[in-house]
Amino acid sequence: MSIITTERLCKYFKGKKALDNLNLEIPKGIIFGYLGPNGAGKTTTIRVLLNLAKPTGGTAYILGEDIRKSRNYLRKVGFLPDVPNFYNFFTAREFLSFIADITDIENPKKRIEETLELVGLRNEKSRIGTYSRGMKQRLGLAQALLSDPELLILDEPTSSLDPQGRKEVLDLIYSLKSTKTVFFSTHILSDVERICDRIGILKEGRLLLEDSIENIKKRYWKRRILIEVDDLEKFLERIKESLKPNSVEVKNSSVVIEVLDIQYTLKEIPKIVVQDGLLLEKLEILEPSLEDIFLEVTSGA
Amino acid sequence: MVLKLIKKEFYEFKKTGKLIAIIITFLLFSIMSPITAKVMPELIKSISSEITIIVPPPTWKDAFLQFFKNLNQMVFLIVVLLFIGSVAEEKNRKTAGLIVSKGVDRKKWILAKFFFQISLVFILTLIAFFLCYYYSVILFPDTNFEIPLQSCILFFIYMTFIVSLTIFSSSLGNNIIQAGGIFIVIFIILGILNMFPSIKNYNPIYLSSLENQWITTGIKWSSALKTTISSIILSILLVSIGVYLFNSQELE
Numbered sequence: 020m021s022i023i024t025t026e027r028l029c030k031y032f033k034g035k036k037a038l039d040n041l042n043l044e045i046p047k048g049i050i051f052g053y054l055g056p057n058g059a060g061k062t063t064t065i066r067v068l069l070n071l072a073k074p075t076g077g078t079a080y081i082l083g084e085d086i087r088k089s090r091n092y093l094r095k096v097g098f099l100p101d102v103p104n105f106y107n108f109f110t111a112r113e114f115l116s117f118i119a120d121i122t123d124i125e126n127p128k129k130r131i132e133e134t135l136e137l138v139g140l141r142n143e144k145s146r147i148g149t150y151s152r153g154m155k156q157r158l159g160l161a162q163a164l165l166s167d168p169e170l171l172i173l174d175e176p177t178s179s180l181d182p183q184g185r186k187e188v189l190d191l192i193y194s195l196k197s198t199k200t201v202f203f204s205t206h207i208l209s210d211v212e213r214i215c216d217r218i219g220i221l222k223e224g225r226l227l228l229e230d231s232i233e234n235i236k237k238r239y240w241k242r243r244i245l246i247e248v249d250d251l252e253k254f255l256e257r258i259k260e261s262l263k264p265n266s267v268e269v270k271n272s273s274v275v276i277e278v279l280d281i282q283y284t285l286k287e288i289p290k291i292v293v294q295d296g297l298l299l300e301k302l303e304i305l306e307p308s309l310e311d312i313f314l315e316v317t318s319g320a
Numbered sequence: 321m322v323l324k325l326i327k328k329e330f331y332e333f334k335k336t337g338k339l340i341a342i343i344i345t346f347l348l349f350s351i352m353s354p355i356t357a358k359v360m361p362e363l364i365k366s367i368s369s370e371i372t373i374i375v376p377p378p379t380w381k382d383a384f385l386q387f388f389k390n391l392n393q394m395v396f397l398i399v400v401l402l403f404i405g406s407v408a409e410e411k412n413r414k415t416a417g418l419i420v421s422k423g424v425d426r427k428k429w430i431l432a433k434f435f436f437q438i439s440l441v442f443i444l445t446l447i448a449f450f451l452c453y454y455y456s457v458i459l460f461p462d463t464n465f466e467i468p469l470q471s472c473i474l475f476f477i478y479m480t481f482i483v484s485l486t487i488f489s490s491s492l493g494n495n496i497i498q499a500g501g502i503f504i505v506i507f508i509i510l511g512i513l514n515m516f517p518s519i520k521n522y523n524p525i526y527l528s529s530l531e532n533q534w535i536t537t538g539i540k541w542s543s544a545l546k547t548t549i550s551s552i553i554l555s556i557l558l559v560s561i562g563v564y565l566f567n568s569q570e571l572e
Contacts, residue, residue: 069421072570093423104414108335120324
C-alpha cells in the first residue's frame with residue numbers, strides 16, 4: 020500500500036513550473052529521501068501535500084485520501100518545516116500542550132512528557148524565544164511526533180544542526196522506521212545514504228530518478244577498480260596492454276580503471292602483479308557514491 | 321475547536337503583556353475621564369490669572385464626553401495596534417502554516433481571533449463604562465445612566481466594525497506593515513466619505529460622532545439606525561471576506 024501517491028502533480032508560479040507532472044509512489048514503512056538542489060521544488064511539493072498550497076494540476080493521495088477533496092488526512096501527518104518557527108511566548112511543554120489540545124490527543128500529559136524525553140527537551144523550562152536553532156529543530160520534531168502520526172513529512176530536518184545534533188536527529192528518524200513512513204527532503208546526501216530506503220531526485224520541478232538506493236547504485240555502477248602498487252608506471256603499461264580498460268585515471272599513487280568484465284579483471288590483476296614482481300598494496304572495487312550519482316543525474320538533466 | 325484557539329489567543333495576550341496593556345488603557349481612561357472633567361475648569365482658571373475666563377460648571381455630560389473622546393482616540397489606537405498583526409504576523413512567522421498543517425480549519429482559526437478580540441473589547445468597554453459611571457456619580461451626583469450606556473452600545477458597534485476591519489486588513493496583508501497600511505488607507509477613505517452628507521448615515525465612522533451627540537442632545541435611535549445596520553452588515557462582510565481571503569491564500 021502506498022502512503023503517498025502523486026499523479027501528474029503540477030504547481031506553477033506566475034508561469035514558472037515549480038512542479039512539473041510529478042508522479043511519486045511512496046510505500047508504507049520506508050524512509051524516503053527527497054533530494055534536489057536549492058529551488059528544485061522540494062518545499063513546494065511538501066506545501067502542496069500539506070494543503071498549504073493548491074496544486075495547479077494533477078492530484079495526490081495521502082493515506083488513501085485525495086488532497087483536493089479532503090483535509091482529514093492531516094490529522095495523521097506530522098510535519099517539520101524547514102525553518103521551524105513557533106510561538107515564542109510558550110515554553111516547549113506549553114506549546115506541545117496547545118498542539119495536543121487542537122489535535123485532540125488522548126492522554127496528553129503522558130504523551131507530551133514522552134515526546135519531550137525523546138527529543139531531549141524534558142528539562143527545558145525557558146520560553147521558546149530563547150531557544151537555539153538546534154533546540155527549535157528538536158521541538159519541531161517533538162510537535163511533529165506528538166500525535167503519533169502514520170506519516171512524517173520533514174523538510175530539511177538536519178540542515179541547521181551541528182554534527183552531533185545531526186547524528187541525534189538522524190538516529191531518531193531511523194528509529195521510527197518500523198512504525199512510521201518518513202518523507203524526508205534534504206540536500207545533504209550523506210544523511211540520505213545513512214538512513215533512507217528509497218530516494219527521489221528532483222530538479223526544476225521534474226522527478227529525474229526514483230528507486231531504492233541499492234538499485235540506483237547498481238544502475239550507476241561503473242565497474243571501477245582502484246589499485247595501488249609500488250611501481251605504478253610499469254603496472255600501467257601492463258594493464259593497458261593486457262586488460263584494455265575503458266578508462267584509466269591516475270590519482271597520486273593509485274590508478275582507477277573502468278573495465279567491461281570485472282570478474283576477469285580481478286583474476287588477472289594478481290597474475291600481472293606476480294609476473295612483473297610488483298607489490299600489490301591496495302585493490303578495491305569502487306562503488307559510486309550517492310554524490311556522484313546525484314551530480315550525474317542533475318547535470319545530465 | 322474555536323474555544324481551544326480562543327484560549328491560545330488569551331494565553332498569548334497574557335504572556336506577552338498585551339492583556340495588561342489593554343486593561344490599563346481602558347481602566348486609566350475610564351477613571352481619568354470624570355476626574356479630568358471635574359478639575360479641568362479649575363485648572364484653566366488657575367493658569368490664566370490675568371484674563372477672566374468664564375467656564376460653565378462641569379456636569380456628568382463632560383465626564384462622558386471626555387470618556388468617549390478617550391475611547392475613540394487612545395483606546396482605539398491601542399486596540400488597532402494590538403490586533404492588526406494577529407493574522408498577518410502569524411503568516412509572516414509561518415506559525416499559521418504550522419497550525420493549518422495539523423488539520424485545523426482555516427475559517428475557525430480566523431473566527432477564533434475575531435471572537436477573542438471582540439469579546440475582549442466588549443468586556444473591557446463594559447468594565448470601563450461602569451468604572452466611569454461610578455466615579456461620575458461620586459463627582460456629579462445627578463449622572464444619567466441610560467444615555468451613556470446607550471452611547472456605549474454605539475461605541476461597541478463601532479469597535480465591532482474596527483475589529484472586523486483589522487481582521488480583514490490582517491488577512492489581506494502578509495506582515496504587520498502591510499496590514500497596517502491597508503487599515504489606514506481604508507480608514508482614511510471612510511474619513512473622506514464621512515464628509516458627504518448622503519453617505520455619512522451609512523458610514524460606520526459616523527458612529528463615533530453619534531456617541532457624543534447622544535450625550536449632549538439625548539438618545540435618538542432613529543438617527544443611528546442606518547449607521548448601525550450598515551456597520552453590522554459591513555462588519556459581517558469584512559470578516560467573511562477576511563475568511564475567504566485566508567482560505568484561498570497559500571501559506572508557508
